[in-house]
Amino acid sequence: MARQKDGFIFWKQDLRVAGSGSTADAVARLRTQLSASRFAFQERLVGTLEGSRLRAWRASPFGQAGDVVEFEGTLRPAAEGTVIEGSVQYKTATKVQFTGLLVIGFVLLAVGAFQKLSDPHSGAEPLGMGGFITLLTLFWIYSSSKMKHTQIQFIESRLGEAVAK
Structure with missing residues (x-):
């Protein structure tokens, strides 16, 4: 069951993505996604991958003003292939x-x-x-709370692509 901490600013939601791909392939795909061109005119996943620790968020083509949700978690092998699990919440700076x-x-x-x-x-x-x-x-907090689900879906789909076979 996904754990969720509700709050106006200090909320947190668990996120788990599993796929049948190997851990080495998932790491390679994640590194490719995270190192995509800074000047690409499309939404992309940015962040850091150090060992099995992953921090990632969405970056839009118009800067990161509206991209306020980040994922923090770990990547590990599992019986079903590879699992990325952690939580999403507002960035600390936000x-x-x-x-x-x-x-x-x-x-x-x-x-x-x-x-x-x-x-x-x-x-x-x-x-x-x-x-x-x-x-x-x-108003900024309210509008961010209404848009956070789209950022969570984007992060979840990109992580899902990384662990897929």
């Missing part, structure tokens, strides 16, 4: 960006609110800026 921007937005909201309460005639710059940053960040 979690830091989400959390940091929310904190900045909330701090500016609090500062602006206290400033307005202490002096009703003061400007509303911190309050407005905090509200804008918070709403924009919440």
